[in-house]
Amino acid sequence: MKRNPKELETTHRTLSRRALLLGGFQLVFAGGLAMRMRHLQVDQADQFRLLAEENRINIRLLAPARGEIFDRNGIALARNSPSYRIIIVPEDAGDVDKVIKDLSRLIEIDPKDLERAIAEMRRSPPFLPVTLADQIDWQEISKVAVNAPALPGITPEVGLARIYPRRADFAHVVGYVGPVSDYDLDQITDPEPILRIPRFQIGKVGFEAKREDMLRGKAGAKRVEVNATGRVMRELDRRDGVAGADMQLTVDAELQGYVQARLGTESASAVVIDCENGDLRAISSAPSFDPNLFVRGISIADYRELTENTYRPLANKSVQGTYPPGSTFKMIVALAALEEGIIGTEETVWCPGYLEVAGRRFHCWKRGGHGNVDLNTSLKRSCDVYYYDLALKVGIDKITAMAQRMGLGIRHDLPMSAVAAGLTPTKEWKSRNRGEDWLIGDTANASIGQGFMLASPMQLAVMTARLATGRSITPRLIKSIDGIEQPNGAGVPLGLNENNLRTVRKGMFSVSNDRRGTGYKSRIIEETMRMAGKSGTSQVRNITAAERAAGVIRNRDLPWERRDHALFVSFAPFDNPKFAIAVIVEHGGGGSTAAAPIVRDVMLQALYGGTPPLAAYPKKDRNRIKAQQERLERERPARLQDASDRA
Structure with a gap:
C-alpha cells in the first residue's frame, strides 16, 4: 500500500528523534566510560602500580649501627665489633641433617643454638635463612668459607655485636643491650618496625636503656624482588641506615x-x-x-x-x-x-x-x-x-x-x-x-x-x-x-x-x-x-x-x-x-x-x-x-x- 507523503514525513521525524535520543545515550555512556578509564589509568596509576609491584617487590629493614660510648678521654666503654655468624637456607641445603652434621665437624655448635635453629626452621618457610651459630671467631668462619662447596645452603655472614671492653668497671653505669622481648614491645605504645627485626638488640639497663632513642639510630631499607612464593630473586636497591649518636661520658x-x-x-x-x-x-x-x-x-x-x-x-x-x-x-x-x-x-x-x-x-x-x-x-x-x-x-x-x-x-x-x-x-x-x-x-x-x-x-x-x-x-x-x-x-x-x-x-x-x-x-x-x-x-x-x-x-x-x-x-x-x-x-x-x-x-x-x-x-x-x-x-x-x- 502506498503511503502519502505526509505520513512518510511524520514517520521520518519520529525515527530521527529516537535515533538522536539513542545516540545521545550512547555518547553519554561512552563519555562516562572514557572518564572512568582515564581516572583508573591516569589519576590512580601510581596506586595500581604500587599494588602490582608489591606482588613482586618487598621492602626489608636494615638495622643501623648503634652509637658507641666513650669515657671523657676517648676510651671505648661500649663499642661495635664485627660479629660472624653462620646461616642456613633449608631449601638450598637439601638434606638439612647431613649438612648440619658436616658443619659440626668443622666448628662447634652450641646445642641450645642448634635446638633453637631447628625449631625456627620448622615454623618458617624453607627459603628463609636461619642462624645456626652466632659470634664465632675468624678461624671458624674461614673453615666454613673454604669448605663452602661441600656445605650446600650454608652461608657465612658478618654483622655487628655490642662489646663492653671495660667489663665490670662500667656495668652499672653503661648497662648492656639484649634482644627485644615481648615484654619490651608491650611497654611501647607504638613500637617501630625496626624493633621486630629478628635478634635486634636494645638497651636493657643503665645508660644503654636511658639513651636508647639516641643510640639506636634510624633503620635503613633495601628493596628485593621476590617471586610468587616470596623467595628473594635479586636486590634492587639499598638505603643504609643512619648510625646512632656517639656519646662521650664525663667519667674517667x-x-x-x-x-x-x-x-x-x-x-x-x-x-x-x-x-x-x-x-x-x-x-x-x-x-x-x-x-x-x-x-x-x-x-x-x-x-x-x-x-x-x-x-x-x-x-x-x-x-x-x-x-x-x-x-x-x-x-x-x-x-x-x-x-x-x-x-x-x-x-x-x-x-x-x-x-x-x-x-x-x-x-x-x-x-x-x-x-x-x-x-x-x-x-x-x-x-x-x-x-x-x-x-x-x-x-x-x-x-x-x-x-x-x-x-x-x-x-x-x-x-x-x-x-x-x-x-x-x-x-x-x-x-x-x-x-x-x-x-x-x-x-x-x-x-x-x-x-x-x-x-x-x-x-x-x-x-x-x-x-x-x-x-x-x-x-x-x-x-x-x-x-x-x-x-x-x-x-x-x-x-x-x-x-x-x-x-x-x-x-x-x-x-x-x-x-x-x-x-x-x-x-x-x-x-x-x-x-x-x-x-x-x-x-x-x-x-x-x-x-x-x-x-x-x-x-x-x-x-x-x-x-x-x-x-x-x-x-x-x-x-x-x-x-x-x-x-x-x-x-x-x-x-x-x-x-x-x-x-x-x-x-x-x-x-x-x-x-x-x-x-x-x-x-x-x-x-x-x-x-x-x-x-x-x-x-x-x-x-x-x-x-x-x-x-
Whole structure:
C-alpha cells in the first residue's frame, strides 16, 4: 500500500528523534566510560602500580649501627665489633641433617643454638635463612668459607655485636643491650618496625636503656624482588641506615677502674664529682658483673650466681641504694642553725653521753660523753648530743629545707637506671604517709642522719660539692653527643652566708687534720692537697636498753648483715676544691675505719691523675700503701683488656 507523503514525513521525524535520543545515550555512556578509564589509568596509576609491584617487590629493614660510648678521654666503654655468624637456607641445603652434621665437624655448635635453629626452621618457610651459630671467631668462619662447596645452603655472614671492653668497671653505669622481648614491645605504645627485626638488640639497663632513642639510630631499607612464593630473586636497591649518636661520658675510665678495684670485695659504692663543673668522674658499685654475659643471653647458672649473692652485684648502689646518712648529715643541721642565727660558733653544749627528750634517752656514740662541745668540736669529734640539742631548736622543717637545698631528697636527672630520690622527711610527710603525728624524738633521730632520713652516695657527693663551693652543683654524666659539648652542672650560688659555709668547712677540715678528728688516721700529708671530710656510721639495728647497760656489742662480733653501714664524705684540696667524694661500705662498721681510707686513696688518685707518691701518705701507712698499689697494679691488665681501643 502506498503511503502519502505526509505520513512518510511524520514517520521520518519520529525515527530521527529516537535515533538522536539513542545516540545521545550512547555518547553519554561512552563519555562516562572514557572518564572512568582515564581516572583508573591516569589519576590512580601510581596506586595500581604500587599494588602490582608489591606482588613482586618487598621492602626489608636494615638495622643501623648503634652509637658507641666513650669515657671523657676517648676510651671505648661500649663499642661495635664485627660479629660472624653462620646461616642456613633449608631449601638450598637439601638434606638439612647431613649438612648440619658436616658443619659440626668443622666448628662447634652450641646445642641450645642448634635446638633453637631447628625449631625456627620448622615454623618458617624453607627459603628463609636461619642462624645456626652466632659470634664465632675468624678461624671458624674461614673453615666454613673454604669448605663452602661441600656445605650446600650454608652461608657465612658478618654483622655487628655490642662489646663492653671495660667489663665490670662500667656495668652499672653503661648497662648492656639484649634482644627485644615481648615484654619490651608491650611497654611501647607504638613500637617501630625496626624493633621486630629478628635478634635486634636494645638497651636493657643503665645508660644503654636511658639513651636508647639516641643510640639506636634510624633503620635503613633495601628493596628485593621476590617471586610468587616470596623467595628473594635479586636486590634492587639499598638505603643504609643512619648510625646512632656517639656519646662521650664525663667519667674517667682510669679512675673508675681504680675505684672499682679499691672497693674490692666489699659491698660498697663510691661517687667522685668534679667541683668545678659537676662532672661525674667515677660512679662505682661493688661487687659488679660482666655485662658481656647479658648481650647474647646469660646462662641460668651465671644469673643464679648473681641473684643469690648476698652483696647484690646487680644493684647499682651508687644511685639506687639509699641509706641513713648518719653523721655525714650533721653539716646540714649545723648550716641550718647558722643560717637561722640560732647558734654562734663559740657557744657550747654539755654532752654527758646522752640527752633526755620527752622522757627518752638519746645516746651519744661516746658512752661517757664529750663534755663541753662547740660547733667545730662537734664536727671534729662527731658529738651526737650537740646535734640532738641543736635540731630541737631549729625544727625538722627547716632542717629538711636545707637538706634539699644541698641536694638531698631530690632525684637528680641522670641517664641511669633506678635513680633514687632518697627521703628528707617533714611533719606533713609523716602525716600523709604514716598517718601519725611528728614526734620530737623523730627530730632528734633525724639530726644525726637516722630515723626516716635516707640518701644515696650520689646525693651525698652532691651535698659535699655544694658545701665545698657554695654553688648548686648538679651532677652531669654526658660530656658530649657526636662531639657537641653538653651543658655543664657548675650551678649558681646557693645564696648562703659565706661565713657560715666557711665555719662548716673548717669543722670538716678538723675532722681530717686535727689529731682528735675522727678521720685523722686517713689524712693527706701533702700540704697543697689537704682534704676536709666527715665520717658517718649508720645503724641498721636497734640497740636495746639491756644491751646498752651490758655494753654495746662490737660490729665485728655481729653477723655481717647486722653491722653498721660505714660512710665518709670529703672534698679536696681544702683551699681550692677540685673533687668531692662519697663512699658507703655496707655493714662496714665505723666510717672512720672502713670508709675514710678508701676516700683518701681515691681522692689522691683523682688529684694526681694516677698513682700518687707515697710522700702524700702518713709515714706509718706507706709500707701498707705501697703493697696495696703493687697489688692493684698486678690486677690492672685484666681490668684494662681492650682499653687501648679509642674513638
